Amino acid sequence: MSADEGLAARRAALVALKAVDEEGAWSNTAIPAAVSELPEVRDRAFASHLAYDTLRWSGTLDWALGHALSRPLDDVEPALQRVLRLGALQLLRTGVPARAAVATSVALAKEQVPGKRAQGAGGFVNGVLRGLSRTVDTLPWPDTTDAPVASLRLTTAHPSWVVLELLERYGRERAEEILWADNEPPGLTLRATGDRDALLAELRAAGLEVEPGAVADAVRAPGVDPRELAAVNEGRAVPQDEASMRVVLATGAGPGDDVLDLCAGPGGKSTHLATLVGPEGSVTAVELHPHRAEMVRRSAARQQVPVEVHVGDALAPPLADEARFDVVLLDAPCTGLGTGRRRPEVRWRRQPEDAAALADLQNRLLLAAAERVAVGGSLTYSACTWTAVETVEVADGFESGPLGPDFERRERVQLLPDVDDTDGMFITGWTRTA
Numbered sequence: 001m002s003a004d005e006g007l008a009a010r011r012a013a014l015v016a017l018k019a020v021d022e023e024g025a026w027s028n029t030a031i032p033a034a035v036s037e038l039p040e041v042r043d044r045a046f047a048s049h050l051a052y053d054t055l056r057w058s059g060t061l062d063w064a065l066g067h068a069l070s071r072p073l074d075d076v077e078p079a080l081q082r083v084l085r086l087g088a089l090q091l092l093r094t095g096v097p098a099r100a101a102v103a104t105s106v107a108l109a110k111e112q113v114p115g116k117r118a119q120g121a122g123g124f125v126n127g128v129l130r131g132l133s134r135t136v137d138t139l140p141w142p143d144t145t146d147a148p149v150a151s152l153r154l155t156t157a158h159p160s161w162v163v164l165e166l167l168e169r170y171g172r173e174r175a176e177e178i179l180w181a182d183n184e185p186p187g188l189t190l191r192a193t194g195d196r197d198a199l200l201a202e203l204r205a206a207g208l209e210v211e212p213g214a215v216a217d218a219v220r221a222p223g224v225d226p227r228e229l230a231a232v233n234e235g236r237a238v239p240q241d242e243a244s245m246r247v248v249l250a251t252g253a254g255p256g257d258d259v260l261d262l263c264a265g266p267g268g269k270s271t272h273l274a275t276l277v278g279p280e281g282s283v284t285a286v287e288l289h290p291h292r293a294e295m296v297r298r299s300a301a302r303q304q305v306p307v308e309v310h311v312g313d314a315l316a317p318p319l320a321d322e323a324r325f326d327v328v329l330l331d332a333p334c335t336g337l338g339t340g341r342r343r344p345e346v347r348w349r350r351q352p353e354d355a356a357a358l359a360d361l362q363n364r365l366l367l368a369a370a371e372r373v374a375v376g377g378s379l380t381y382s383a384c385t386w387t388a389v390e391t392v393e394v395a396d397g398f399e400s401g402p403l404g405p406d407f408e409r410r411e412r413v414q415l416l417p418d419v420d421d422t423d424g425m426f427i428t429g430w431t432r433t434a
């Protein structure tokens, strides 16, 4: 730990927490950016750990803090809420001595509320965290048998509706495994944009411990920071979860195919598709948001693959009316709960109403996508989530809808972090038969 006894690390963690709270940043971007300012590797690791875990455990931390506060946590100013959560995390879930957790939190509180109110802010945080440290071993955890949802909510750090959703779909034992697996930060996975063996050899020559992944082109590189890899910076490898690679492989795209990728930004799958179809094929990418369409262009340029990018609405794509494709991919906008290992705050950002609203959009997008498939071609639907309404219900609705009889199912799978060690991705596909 550096000379300031870890204060700088905790300060960096707070910077990231603020970006996530107030700017809507995602932690897997905000945390590496905030900790990169710290000169010492140990401080960077400690700050990252604190920030990710504070986000992951925030529901449980808020509950615990509720037992030490005389007013609702929501009534405390946001900057001090973050200091309290960071302090509570250290008391509940780290081996940091209580004295150090409280003292550094008091120091940060004074920094967060400068001027005349600094002393008061420090005193307030001191009182709450000292109170929590006294009661931390006697908190009234709900009974796991009588109140499984309330219990799993706190012990596995997920909102009740997510717990309930998994209990209903998978039963108690599996749901618990999924919830715990969703709390395990994943190691880095890369997709080789060229020869995988050559990439493995390059990374091993640099002293890294890497292994081939479960699917073609995948390389598992646990503990590696992609920003420090020349292979990534020079386009020979792309950081990508194996679940995303499996979506692309499920499309069946091969040399010479004309592909339509309807929700393309930031382009991870468009560029993979372009690699598979080669120079005889084509990839047309549609993306609603111009800045995300630009990300597709930049990614294609970096990997030196051709992708024709259009800014437009996939519900009415900016394409000729008669345009039909051998392969159509709809990687739909969704609640993204399946990415929770990498950005744990997603579970707290999403509400059940979001899943319902997105499902409505997904149903309409899937019909629009199906229209564009040539007879004999393939249609693939994927969503990086596990709510029933955004996954099986969309697929079932399509199969029993007006276009269902023209499509024959190829596959349907829900990847989950406990068994597959990937993002929680739903993938289904059909062949157009008429």
Ligand SMILES: C[S@@+](CC[C@H](N)C(=O)[O-])C[C@H]1O[C@@H](n2cnc3c(N)ncnc32)[C@H](O)[C@@H]1O
Binding pocket: 244, 262, 263, 264, 265, 266, 267, 268, 269, 270, 286, 287, 288, 289, 292, 312, 313, 314, 315, 331, 332, 333, 334
């Ligand atoms: C799950 S992300 C796609 C990820 C992308 N396929 C990849 O692998 O990099 C969904 C994307 O759909 C875009 N989107 C949302 N609504 C859309 C619409 N109506 N038409 C086109 N794109 C849309 C979002 O902006 C977002 O970039």
